[in-house]
Amino acid sequence: MGALSKFEIGGVLARQGILIAFVLFMIAFTIANQRFLDPDNILGVIRSSAILGVMALGVTFVVISGNLDLSVGSMMSFSTIVVLDLHDKIGPALAIPAMFIMTLAxxxxxxxxVGYLKLNSLIVTLGMLSAIHGLTLTYSGGKNMDIADKAGTWFSVFGQGSILGIPVPILIFALLAAVLGTMLAKTPFGRKVYAVGGNGVAATFSGIRRARVVFMCYLLSSFCVATAGLIQASRSLGSQNTVGQGLELEVLAAVILGGASLMGGSGTIFKTVIGVLILGFIQNGLLLVGLQFYAQYVVTWIIIILAVWLDIAAKRGRLWSPIA
Amino acid sequence: MSRPDTGQTPVLRLENIVKTFPGVRALDGVSFAVMPGEVHALMGENGAGKSTLMKVLGGIHQPNEGQIFVEEQATVINTPLEAKAKGIVFIHQELSLAEELSVAENIYLGELPRKSFGRVDWNKLFAETNEILGKLNVSFDAKARVGDLSIANQQMVEIARALTVDAKAVIFDEPTASLTDAEKVVLFDVIADLKSQGVGIIYISHRMEEIFKITDRISVLRDGQYSGTLTTAQTNEDEVTQLMIGRSLDLSRNVSHGELGDVALEVRGLSCGHLYQDISFEVRRGEVVGFYGLVGAGRTEIAETLFGLRDPSAGTILLDGKEVRINSPAEAIAHGISLVPEDRKGQGLVLGMNCRDNMTLPQVDDLKAGPFVAEGAEVAIFDQYRDRLDIRTPGWRQLVGNLSGGNQQKIVIGKWLSMHPNVLILDEPTRGIDVGSKSEIHNLIRDLASQGYAVIVISSEMPEVLHVSDRIIAMYHGELIRTFSSEEVTEDNLIQAISGIRSDKVA
Known part of the structure; x- marks a missing residue:
């Protein structure tokens, strides 16, 4: 019976592994650095996770529909650069909708x-990662973009303002999470996203227009990216062309950490929010214990691998299995 | 216990195997023995525990209690590799071959013969493979690319692979599921050959005719429990069925006709490239039209055309007398056509979704309360069809993937009945499901006809088409050979028609 109980511990680890790992991390960080559980630090982590979080909301739809979106990082750079440039040219009131339209395009x-031509989403969005980066550089001529009058614009409200003491980026993240979470869980569209990702053929055989559903998921994702770009631009009021570089992997890590399967068909907005916070706290904790900032890239990779492994392990019900 | 009184040692013996999963006792004290040179059928409804038992034998699951004996040596099987090393070989229903490699490479995958410097000894490889293939009397050779072979021949490659080890017991899991009659004959020859070499064979199948043709004994599982072993020569289908479901089954010809209504669907001169040509037929309300033919005769393709999945190259489709063009499943559904597809898991269901959501998927846009899905209305639909179809599930939250095959198929049927279709097409409605659910689905089809539905049933099982159909359309190689009324059809003229023997073509 010894083998059996070992098996059961493995099963529990497999199913709840990410939460257990998170709790262990939190305890270790708290012991290592008293500042970790400081309310200011916590609010700071959430605020700095908001941009990543907003993007992860959209990518959640894409991943549940059974596809990938690796272009969100460079698309966010594009949105940020465009809105900053147009801010001085046509004013913030017109710059924001113009940037949203371009990003949605x-x-x-x-x-x-991906939807109508049924091309592989990995190839398409990996290509777009590079193509949009080129587009951004062409647009900006490779120069950093800055708002001329940084003190005198209301544009800074999205990134720097706060309402009732809560930073606006957190409010935007929370509002968007509530709206998109309801959309995914409660509307016919949300149901179709799960069906298309769970079994695209069966969804088609049930009369669902699969191409349209996939198309809408990418449109939603780009809307979230535009929102993230707005927050980013508003927070810094100036930006490099590479501001969103590498974010696509962090976003994906957060979505997978939350428990959405890369095979499609499962995941929720709530879980993604949890994933975003886990990632944010772990990165913050590592900084507080004195890890170099650049080491975070490695840590993010380790977290992705861990999350993917646990995702598969949870399906098998054990950490290791002789069959695929 | 089922040890026969011959003096021989069983090649494989299971004693009191128990396997539990959280909340389920999947195997509850299963014992049986396979003798050398015996073909031993393992039968049971879906969910009876056959698959779990095979996974225990194959080293994928470990039993919680009980013992496995190989030639009376107590044995623990930890991995599929260990099972193979101990001479227990599986021929799976779903083939696991590398399509791009040659037959020989597939057979010796992982243990290719070597020359110096680790180079593959191709001459030896092909020679050894051809020797094995010679025993199987097959039409292809060692160098053929596996992807170019028919499913039946790919199965032969799997069997050849089994022959490379010193197999003591070979387990066939639904081996004839996708074979033609001619291919079955070859398979049965191979099984007879293995038998004569003293190999013990476990043969898993739902098909009674096969079981009675080739097996020596039949062991039956019911609800994870061993319910008995019968000697094939001394029993009959009724007795086996009773062991499986605890009652006997009526598969007599159904001759009661209801009132026929208007023509709901008419097809004139429909063609689709080389798949089928010049098909004309009509289906009236209150009528079941059966489509019978071999796999590849074009029956499924006609259904897919009617459901908007294929574009016809010629011909017209009329619904209630009006010509329609159907370009997508969504349009077919809007026209009142429903299709219960051939491949339940691949086309019919989203396995990771719950029962309710699967059932209401085609109408999720219509069940709305404001911008949201009206979940109360969905539950009401689910409850209604769960009761009507007797779907056994703990509740609507249960994931469809956790249900047995029969209950899964009922979810698919419920999904399309709840759309109240004008024309209901069922493609292989009872494939791979247990006898109990099968007869319930047959009764349901007759009920639907008497309620005035126009129903098309496509099936490869002759007893099934004969049992449920008012008229039977026989197809061969994309051609409609003949339409039989239920009075004129016999097993003989039906077999002739679908084999391309067309001396008495009437059409």
């Missing part, structure tokens, strides 16, 4: 290629 292009 990029999302629509990806949605068309």
């Amino acid at each position: 990029l999302g629509a292009l990806i949605g068309f290629l």
Whole structure:
């Protein structure tokens, strides 16, 4: 019976592994650095996770529909640069909708290629990662973009303002999470996203227009990216062309950490929010214990691998299995 | 216990095997023995525990209690590799071959013969493979690419692979599921050959005719428990069925006709490339039209055309007398056509979704309360069809993937009945499901006809088409050979028609 109880511990670890690991991390960080559980630090972590979080909300739809979106990082750079540039040219009131339209157009292009032409989403969005980066550099001529009058614009409210003591980025993240979470869980569209990702053929055989659903997921994702770009631009009021570089992997890590399966068909907005916070706290904790900032790239990779492994292990019900 | 009184040692013996999963006792004290040179059928409804038992034998699951004996040596099997090393070989229903490699490479995968410097000894490889293939009397050779072979021949490659080890017991899991009659004959020859070499064979199948043709004894599982072993020569289908489901089954010809209504669907001169040509037929309300033919005769393709999944190259489709063009499943559904597809898991269900959501998927846009899905209405639909179809599930939250095959198929049927279709097409409605659910589905089909539905049933099982159909359309190689009324059809003229023997073509 010894073998049996070992098996059961493995099963529990497999199913709840990410939460257990998170709790262990939190305890270790708290012991290592008293500042970790400081309310200011916690609020700071959530605020700095908001941009990543907003993007992860959209990518959650894409991943549940059974696809990937690796273009969100470079698309976010594009949105940020465009809105900063247009801010001084046509004013913030027009710059914001103009930037949203351009970003949505990029999302629509990806949605068309993956949804209607049925091209592999990994290839399409990996290509778009590079293509949009080129587009951004062409647009900016490679120069950093800055708002001329940084003190005199209301544009800074999205990234720097606060309402009732709560930073606006957190409010935007929370509001968007509530709206998109309801959409995914409660509307016919949300149901169709799960069906298409769970079994696209069966969804088609049930009369669901699969291409349209996939298209809408990418459009939603680009809307979230535009929102993230707005927060980013508003927070710094100036930006490099590479501001979103590498974010696509962090976003994906957060979504997978939350428990969405890369095979599609499972995951929720709530879980993604949890995933975003886990990632944020772990990165913050590592900084507080004195790890170099650049080491975070390695840590993010380790977390992704851990999350993917535990995702598979949870399906098998054990950590290791002789069959695939 | 089922040890026969011959003096021989069983090649494989299971004693009191128990396997539990959280909340389920999947195997509850299963014991039986396979003798050398015996073909031993393992039968039971879906969910009876056959698959779990095979996974225990194959080293994928470990039993919680009980012992496995190979030639009376107590044995623990930890991995599939260990099972193979001990001479227990599986021929799976779903083939696991590398399509891009040659037959020989597939057979010796992982243990290719070597020359110096680790180079593959191709001459030896092909020679040894051809020797094995010679025993199987097959039409392809060692160098053929596996992807180019028919499913039946791919199965032969799997069997050849089994022959490379010193197999003591070979387990066939639904081996004839996708074979033609001619291919079955070859398979049965191979099994007879293995038998004569003293190999013990476990043969898992739902098909009674096969079981009675080739097996020596039949062991039956019911609800994870061993319910008995019968000697094939001394029993009959009724007795086996009773062991499986605890009652006997009526598969007599159904001759009661209801009132026929208007023509709901008419097809004129429909063609689709080389798949089928010049098909004309009509289906009236209150009528079941059966489509019978071999796999590849074009029956499924006609259904897919009617459901908007294929574009016809010629011909017209009329619904209630009006010509329609159907370009997608969504349009077919809007026209009142429903299709219960051939591949339940691949096309019919989202396995990771719960029962309720699967059932209401085609109408999720219509069940709305404001912008949201009206979940109360969904539960009401689910409850209604759960009761009507007797779907056994703990509740609507249960994931469909956790249900037995029969209950899964009922979810698919419920999904399409709840759309109140004008034309209901069922493609292989009872494939791979247990006898109990099978007869319930047959009764349901007759009920639907008497309630005025226009029903098309596509099936490869002759007793099934004969049992449920008012008229039977026989197809061969994409052609409609003949339409039989239920009075004129016999097993003989039906077999002739689908084999391309068309001396008495009437159409």
